[in-house]
Amino acid sequence: MDWLSYSEPLLEGAWITAQIAVMSTLVGAVASFALGMGRLARNRALSMFCIAVIELFRGTSLLVQLFWLYFALPVFGQILGLDLRLPPVMAGVLALGLNIGAYGAEVVRGAIQAVPRSQHEAAKALDFTPRQIMWRIALPQAIPEMMPSFSNLAVQNLKDTALVSLIGLGDMAFRAEQIRNFTQDSTTVYTLLLFMYFGMALVLMALMKTMERAVGRWRATARI
Amino acid sequence: MSPTLRSHTPQRLLAAAAISMLAFCGTAQAATLDQIRQSGTVRIAVANEIPYGYMDLKGQARGAGPDVAAQIMKDLGVKKIEWVTTSFDALIPGLQADRYDMVAAEMAILPQRCQQVLFSEPNSSYGEGLLVPKGNPKHLTSYESLAKANDKVAIMAGADQLEMMHALGVPDSSIVTISNNADAISAVTTGRADAYAATGLTVAQLASKNGKVESAKPFTDPVIQGTPARSWGGFAFSKNSSDLRDAVNTELAKFKKTPGWSRIMIGYGFTDNDGRQSMAKTTEQLCSK
Numbered sequence: 335m336d337w338l339s340y341s342e343p344l345l346e347g348a349w350i351t352a353q354i355a356v357m358s359t360l361v362g363a364v365a366s367f368a369l370g371m372g373r374l375a376r377n378r379a380l381s382m383f384c385i386a387v388i389e390l391f392r393g394t395s396l397l398v399q400l401f402w403l404y405f406a407l408p409v410f411g412q413i414l415g416l417d418l419r420l421p422p423v424m425a426g427v428l429a430l431g432l433n434i435g436a437y438g439a440e441v442v443r444g445a446i447q448a449v450p451r452s453q454h455e456a457a458k459a460l461d462f463t464p465r466q467i468m469w470r471i472a473l474p475q476a477i478p479e480m481m482p483s484f485s486n487l488a489v490q491n492l493k494d495t496a497l498v499s500l501i502g503l504g505d506m507a508f509r510a511e512q513i514r515n516f517t518q519d520s521t522t523v524y525t526l527l528l529f530m531y532f533g534m535a536l537v538l539m540a541l542m543k544t545m546e547r548a549v550g551r552w553r554a555t556a557r558i
Numbered sequence: 559m560s561p562t563l564r565s566h567t568p569q570r571l572l573a574a575a576a577i578s579m580l581a582f583c584g585t586a587q588a589a590t591l592d593q594i595r596q597s598g599t600v601r602i603a604v605a606n607e608i609p610y611g612y613m614d615l616k617g618q619a620r621g622a623g624p625d626v627a628a629q630i631m632k633d634l635g636v637k638k639i640e641w642v643t644t645s646f647d648a649l650i651p652g653l654q655a656d657r658y659d660m661v662a663a664e665m666a667i668l669p670q671r672c673q674q675v676l677f678s679e680p681n682s683s684y685g686e687g688l689l690v691p692k693g694n695p696k697h698l699t700s701y702e703s704l705a706k707a708n709d710k711v712a713i714m715a716g717a718d719q720l721e722m723m724h725a726l727g728v729p730d731s732s733i734v735t736i737s738n739n740a741d742a743i744s745a746v747t748t749g750r751a752d753a754y755a756a757t758g759l760t761v762a763q764l765a766s767k768n769g770k771v772e773s774a775k776p777f778t779d780p781v782i783q784g785t786p787a788r789s790w791g792g793f794a795f796s797k798n799s800s801d802l803r804d805a806v807n808t809e810l811a812k813f814k815k816t817p818g819w820s821r822i823m824i825g826y827g828f829t830d831n832d833g834r835q836s837m838a839k840t841t842e843q844l845c846s847k
Contacts, residue, residue, distance in 0.1 A: 343615060405648070408655035419656055502644045502657070504617075512613050512643065515606040515740040518767040 337522050340513050347509030348530055354423065354505060355492045355534070358430035362491060363484075365435025370442025371468075384439070391436035397497055399429040404501040426498035434491045441483040445476035478550035485542035489535050496531075506530060591801040594659060598637040601658035602627055605646035606738055607714075608763045609826035610664035610682075610791065613643050622682055623662035625822045627793060630809040645737055647716025650674055653796045660802070664791030666718045671794070672845035676803045678810055680790035680844070682828060683835035686719070687761030688774035689746055689754040698753050701726055701780040701787075712736050712751035718789065719755040725782045743768045757789065759827050788835060790844055 372384035391399070403425040411418025420428065449472045457467045499508030506527060514523045594600050604611030604624055611621035619628075619641040631639055642658045649661050653675055664684075667677045690698055696709055701719075704711050705728045712734045713719045723733060734751045736742060742754040747770045754761070761773045779786040793810075795803045813819050814837070823833055 339615060343617065346617075404657075405651045405655050408657075422657075500645070500648075502642055502648075502652075508643075511738070511740065512606060512617075513615060515608070515612065515738060516615055518740065518743055518764070520740070520744060 336517070336519060337526060340523060340526060343509045343513060344506060344526060344530065347504055347506035348534070350504050351492075351495050351506040352534065354426055354430070354495045354498060354503070355538070357423075357427045358434065358495070359488050359491055361427055361431025362434035362438055362487070365432055366438025366442050366484075369435060369439035370446070373439060373443050374446060387432075388436045388439050391432050392440075396429060396433045396494060397500070399433060400425065400497055400501055403429050422498070422501050422503045425501060426495075426503055430491060430494055430498070434487050434494070438484065438487055441480050441487070442476070445479040446472050448479060449475050474552065478546070478553065481542070481546035481549060485539060485546065488538055488542055492535055492538055493531060590799070591805050594636055594802065595634070599640060600631055600636050600638075600660065601640045601642060602631075602660045602662050603642040603644055603649055603652055603658040604661075605649055605663045606643060606740070607646065607663060607760060608739070609759055610757075611662050613641070619662075621662075621664075622823055622826045622828065623664045623791070623793070625826075626681055626810070626813065626819065627660065627662040629813055629818065629822075630806055633809045633813070634805055645716075646714055647737075649716070649794070653794060656796060659795070659799065660806070661794040663794075665794055666789035667792050667841055667844040668718055668721075669845055672841075674797075676795040676797060676800060677841045677845070678793040678795070678803055678806050679841050680792050680836050680839060681810060681814075682791045682823060683788060683832050683838070684791065684828065685758045685779055685788050685832075686722070686777075687756060687758035688777060689742060689756065689761045689764050689771050690752070690774045691746055692770050692772055694772065694774055696752050698774050699776055700778040701728070701755060702778075704728055704732070704753065704755075708732060709752040710734055710750070712742060712745045712754040714738060714742075714756065717756070722780055722782060722787055723755065726780060739764060743771055746771050762827060790836065790839055790841075792841060 369384045369388050373381050373388065375381050375384075403420055404422065407425075408417075408419040446468075453471055453475075454467055457471045462470065495505060496507035499505050499511060502508070510523050510527045514520055517523070602619075602624070604613070604619055604621065606612050607621070609621050611619065611623040614620050619639075624641070628639060640658075642652070644652055644657075646663070649663055649665060650671065652658060653661060661675075664682050665671070667680060671677070686701065688698055688701070690696070696707065698704060698707075698709065701711075701722060703709075704723070705726045710732050711723065711728065713723065713736070715735050715737055720733070734745060736745055736751075736754075739756070739760060742756070742764055745751045746754050747768070753774065754764070756764075758773075758777075765771055765773045779788070781787070793803075793806055795806075820833060824830075
């Protein structure tokens with residue numbers, strides 16, 4: 335069977351896809367909290383900066399961001415006399431991570447703001463500092479609320495990794511293009527590709543579900 | 559790192575991210591010949607175009623460009639070649655962004671490309687072709703015939719067939735852009751385009767892969783501004799890699815005199831005439847055309 339000979343290059347690509355998906359999801363998670371909480375900061379300059387970054391990455395095409403980091407930034411660096419050639423993996427992870435982080439930041443902000451005002455007031459009355467209120471009162475309640483949206487974003491991010499094939503990274507989509515170019519067998523190659531992304535997404539969804547349970551454990555008794 | 563983490567301020571986190579991002583950028587500049595010889599590694603790009611330069615299923619670079627480039631690098635004493643595959647229209651931007659040292663895609667040497675990159679002397683020469691559905695229902699036999707009828711023609715993004723079509727007066731509305739050769743067969747068989755314009759070798763290779771398409775016959779080479787269109791393909795380099803280009807030129811000239819070179823070219827379907835033609839013009843002539 336033909337498709338057996340495709341599986342080896344495709345699996346090599348799947349490994350790259352998995353690595354990029356994990357790394358960019360981690361970058362995205364850090365960016366989500368940094369930008370989302372930065373946006374709520376009382377320091378006006380900081381919150382404006384975070385808003386600007388969020389809107390920039392949400393409001394421009396991910397593909398263009400990738401191309402910009404990969405093709406335009408090095409030329410920009412040459413003009414400034416700097417070496418700004420990010421390795422392809424770096425450019426891919428950064429663009430994917432910051433893009434998904436910008437969406438995630440709004441999830442973080444929304445969940446934190448959804449913690450009832452009265453809780454803040456009660457904490458203040460008990461002489462909690464603003465930092466303690468954030469870390470001890472608001473976030474533990476907000477994080478479980480963020481998880482369903484984060485699961486969505488993580489799966490979205492996995493599928494977006496296909497775009498890195500366009501900057502020459504040997505991920506699953508890239509390998510598929512290569513096989514297709516070599517064999518002209520579009521139907522088999524793309525069908526296999528669909529199933530492979532679906533399989534990876536299933537694993538990711540299961541992982542996120544486990545994490546969702548873990549961060550929501552403290553309120554399990556309250557719910558019964 | 560621990561004080562930074564404990565303070566939990568987003569400013570510090572962002573600063574740390576920015577610093578680590580800068581740390582990841584290497585310090586190397588566009589590699590010179592000496593640097594390549596010293597490190598023993600050269601980065602060469604191909605576009606997925608059979609038979610000019612492509613990757614086989616094992617990830618091995620093949621084609622007229624890569625095979626000759628590999629021999630030249632061996633003669634230059636460069637041990638390792640890192641092959642990079644990109645789409646055809648990303649080849650020149652990648653050179654400019656210093657993503658690789660050399661392009662071995664048998665890219666046609668054209669005046670406007672000469673302004674952006676350096677070319678070696680021609681390695682190959684090839685004519686044009688037209689991929690049509692089996693039986694050639696629209697009786698297309700030349701690029702000129704496309705200009706007359708209102709037929710749709712597919713062209714690969716970044717390929718020089720676009721300039722030929724423009725010179726022959728084919729309107730933009732009749733041109734369908736595809737991103738690589740793998741899309742050509744589906745574009746032609748599904749009727750998204752009536753024909754695919756590419757070099758003769760590409761067309762012959764695609765026609766051999768699928769029974770629903772064929773190469774248009776008899777095919778008349780397009781005549782553009784009084785001369786029949788023929789392309790000369792060479793290796794491309796970044797503007798500041800002239801020493802690498804000169805070294806490749808020296809080895810290429812030597813290698814083209816050996817039977818080893820002819821074997822490679824004939825093995826990929828180039829004809830004896832293509833071989834003779836490849837010696838007929840210099841890059842200087844082609845750049846100033």
